Amino acid sequence: MTFKKSSYWMFLIPCLLAITLVIIIPFIQGIYYSFTEYNGFQVAAFIGLDNYTRLISDGQFWDSMLFTAGFSIASVIGINALGLGFALLVTQKFSKITSTLFRTIYFMPNLIGGIILGFIWQFIFLKAFASIGEITGIDAFNGWLSDTNTGFWGLVILFVWQMSGYIMVIYISFLNNVPEELLEASTIDGANAWQKFWKIKFPLVAPAFTISMFLTLSNAFKVYDQNMALTAGGPFSSTEMATMNIYNTAFKIQEMGYAQAKAVIFLVIITIISVLQIYITRKREVDL
Amino acid sequence: MKKRLIGLFFTLTVFLLIGSACSTNTESGNNDQVELSIFNIKVETKDQLEEMIAKYEEENPDVKINLTTVGGGQDATSALQAKFSSNDEPNIFLLGGLSDVAKYQDYLIDVSEMESAKTAIDGTLEGATLDGTPYGIPLNIEGYSWMINKDIFNQAGVDPESIGSYQDFVEAVETIDSQKEELGLESVFAFSGKEDWVVSQFSSHFTSPEFNNSVIEAYESEQLDLEYGSRMKEYTDLFNQYNAQPILSLDYSTSVEEMFAGGQVAIIHQGNWIIPSLDSIDESFASEKLGILPMYVEDDTEGKIIAGPSWFWGINGDKDEASVEESKAFMDWMYTSDYGQEKIMSDFKYIPAHEGYDTDAIADEVSKTIYEMLMNGETGVWANNQYPDGFFSTALFPEFQKYLNGDITWEDFEEVTKENYSKMR
Numbered sequence: 001m002t003f004k005k006s007s008y009w010m011f012l013i014p015c016l017l018a019i020t021l022v023i024i025i026p027f028i029q030g031i032y033y034s035f036t037e038y039n040g041f042q043v044a045a046f047i048g049l050d051n052y053t054r055l056i057s058d059g060q061f062w063d064s065m066l067f068t069a070g071f072s073i074a075s076v077i078g079i080n081a082l083g084l085g086f087a088l089l090v091t092q093k094f095s096k097i098t099s100t101l102f103r104t105i106y107f108m109p110n111l112i113g114g115i116i117l118g119f120i121w122q123f124i125f126l127k128a129f130a131s132i133g134e135i136t137g138i139d140a141f142n143g144w145l146s147d148t149n150t151g152f153w154g155l156v157i158l159f160v161w162q163m164s165g166y167i168m169v170i171y172i173s174f175l176n177n178v179p180e181e182l183l184e185a186s187t188i189d190g191a192n193a194w195q196k197f198w199k200i201k202f203p204l205v206a207p208a209f210t211i212s213m214f215l216t217l218s219n220a221f222k223v224y225d226q227n228m229a230l231t232a233g234g235p236f237s238s239t240e241m242a243t244m245n246i247y248n249t250a251f252k253i254q255e256m257g258y259a260q261a262k263a264v265i266f267l268v269i270i271t272i273i274s275v276l277q278i279y280i281t282r283k284r285e286v287d288l
Numbered sequence: 289m290k291k292r293l294i295g296l297f298f299t300l301t302v303f304l305l306i307g308s309a310c311s312t313n314t315e316s317g318n319n320d321q322v323e324l325s326i327f328n329i330k331v332e333t334k335d336q337l338e339e340m341i342a343k344y345e346e347e348n349p350d351v352k353i354n355l356t357t358v359g360g361g362q363d364a365t366s367a368l369q370a371k372f373s374s375n376d377e378p379n380i381f382l383l384g385g386l387s388d389v390a391k392y393q394d395y396l397i398d399v400s401e402m403e404s405a406k407t408a409i410d411g412t413l414e415g416a417t418l419d420g421t422p423y424g425i426p427l428n429i430e431g432y433s434w435m436i437n438k439d440i441f442n443q444a445g446v447d448p449e450s451i452g453s454y455q456d457f458v459e460a461v462e463t464i465d466s467q468k469e470e471l472g473l474e475s476v477f478a479f480s481g482k483e484d485w486v487v488s489q490f491s492s493h494f495t496s497p498e499f500n501n502s503v504i505e506a507y508e509s510e511q512l513d514l515e516y517g518s519r520m521k522e523y524t525d526l527f528n529q530y531n532a533q534p535i536l537s538l539d540y541s542t543s544v545e546e547m548f549a550g551g552q553v554a555i556i557h558q559g560n561w562i563i564p565s566l567d568s569i570d571e572s573f574a575s576e577k578l579g580i581l582p583m584y585v586e587d588d589t590e591g592k593i594i595a596g597p598s599w600f601w602g603i604n605g606d607k608d609e610a611s612v613e614e615s616k617a618f619m620d621w622m623y624t625s626d627y628g629q630e631k632i633m634s635d636f637k638y639i640p641a642h643e644g645y646d647t648d649a650i651a652d653e654v655s656k657t658i659y660e661m662l663m664n665g666e667t668g669v670w671a672n673n674q675y676p677d678g679f680f681s682t683a684l685f686p687e688f689q690k691y692l693n694g695d696i697t698w699e700d701f702e703e704v705t706k707e708n709y710s711k712m713r
Contacts, residue, residue: 236695
């Protein structure tokens with residue numbers, strides 16, 4: 001096509017340059033460091049695969065991987081269910097203002113940064129929940145974030161609350177594209193609302209699942225700031241996610257090389273999961 | 289043709305933009321002016337330090353000092369490391385323990401000839417001394433142990449002065465606990481089990497004597513024996529039993545600013561750095577109610593607190609000569625000039641780590657007690673600052689939390705902690 005035109009490359013070069021500088025070069029450097037003993041200043045020794053073999057028996061790392069996986073599953077389900085629910089709600093035939101208002105409100109949490117969200121929810125879980133518990137006498141409201149279970153669900157609630165508005169927007173655009181004639185025809189054929197949803201809307205928004213699942217899954221795996229602000233891995237590192245484990249290894253224990261090896265493994269795992277997920281959901285999409 | 293010209297124009301613009309973004313602002317303004325950068329971790333005294341710098345700049349118009357403050361909830365050590373990794377090394381920065389000194393040793397200069405090092409109180413330079421060379425100027429003296437609300441003690445009929453042994457302390461706690469309702473207390477203790485550094489400091493009472501109360505010995509130790517582990521267990525069980533719950537999510541601000549300052553608890557484990565925030569909540573708190581009780585570790589009747597310099601100013605020698613000289617001059621001025629000394633005492637409210645200060649002017653009683661105990665040798669050292677990198681936050685703290693929660697036994701705790709200590713050293 002136009003690959004030989006010089007202007008094509010001129011347009012591309014700034015972008016390529018930026019990507020090379022901030023992604024490709026650090027990536028290659030990172031892989032190199034994962035084979036070394038590195039403290040952030042100088043490389044002490046080249047130790048080959050030692051970092052990786054050591055990783056296999058690092059219980060804390062695999063615990064945090066498992067925790068992250070559990071968190072991802074719970075939040076992917078929660079976000080998509082809630083996001084789709086919101087989308088269905090706001091595409092009902094309200095007046096224009098109500099529907100815009102609700103869309104804005106649902107989307108709003110997404111505009112707040114993760115750290116701040118973490119602190120807001122920390123306040124809710126620790127202070128507001130405790131007061132509710134005191135007033136109602138329901139014990140379930142007490143002691144949030146002080147054990148692994150409530151820490152886990154605290155994180156899930158926070159993340160679902162943050163992401164579902166964003167995912168809602170994606171579903172809205174797909175729901176708006178469902179042809180009106182199809183829905184009318186089904187009404188004439190006597191389909192009720194439930195049937196219309198499962199038999200018509202649901203299959204037609206399947207491509208949205210691919211996108212939403214991909215976004216939520218990869219974001220859930222990469223969560224750091226929410227985790228940091230809400231529980232900071234506590235109690236006893238049991239709510240420490242993989243990213244936090246990597247960060248702590250690098251900056252608290254000062255073993256950059258080992259942390260880099262963890263990061264490489266983490267990247268490989270995320271890539272495999274994402275590719276698998278896209279492959280599976282793609283197969284389920286329906287064309288009109 | 290026209291299209292190509294437009295394309296060319298855009299590409300050039302982008303290149304120019306990238307080019308200008310990459311070039312750094314070098315040498316702007318006056319050439320004789322020396323620019324220094326200071327990396328500060330003490331957020332509490334950021335304003336005071338700024339004032340100090342402003343005064344110095346006024347007296348020395350050819351010096352410009354930029355202050356960066358990182359700290360509080362943020363991970364200051366990582367931020368400092370990031371500064372170094374990005375070749376944006378500050379001229380003056382704070383060092384936590386000997387492992388920090390060792391890490392930045394290539395950059396640091398020998399401070400022994402400096403005025404502010406010569407006047408430092410005997411032994412306070414030890415925490416920044418490697419192979420006999422001091423690399424840092426002590427920032428101040430900080431001490432910690434049980435901080436108590438004397439008011440509550442007195443109301444419960446316990447004279448804090450009369451507590452002279454571990455047994456007395458336990459009895460005092462039990463007495464106060466029995467009158468919880470009348471005193472309007474939530475609980476006796478508010479130990480913040482959510483903060484890793486509080487746990488780390490608590491552990492120092494029991495590890496310092498093991499290292500003969502020597503910072504260097506702690507730094508060089510290959511292993512931790514927890515010689516005084518059984519006493520540590522007794523103290524831990526005691527506060528866990530009478531603590532505000534859930535202890536594992538009790539954070540610093542709830543423990544100090546809400547419960548302790550609000551008179552809902554009688555005892556917390558903290559140091560004199562809480563005084564400014566206590567004062568900002570209740571002006572008379574520090575002067576009238578605050579007290580400090582020692583811990584009885586080596587001996588049942590001889591109590592000790594932990595006190596000493598916790599931070600050291602290091603000077604970056606990897607800079608041009610003029611700025612190194614200027615950095616030294618600023619440090620000396622800050623700690624030895626009349627203006628500096630007065631500010632350190634009255635504004636920073638520090639316990640001075642240097643001689644020649646009017647120590648009678650130490651504003652509050654707790655700070656005075658800490659200073660006196662340090663002078664009388666009734667103190668242990670900040671052994672927790674010499675633990676292996678990351679040990680307290682990723683090994684000691686999680687295990688301690690597990691014990692507090694009843695998930696593991698004390699034997700498990702000791703075993704895992706010792707093992708991790710040797711492994712991480």
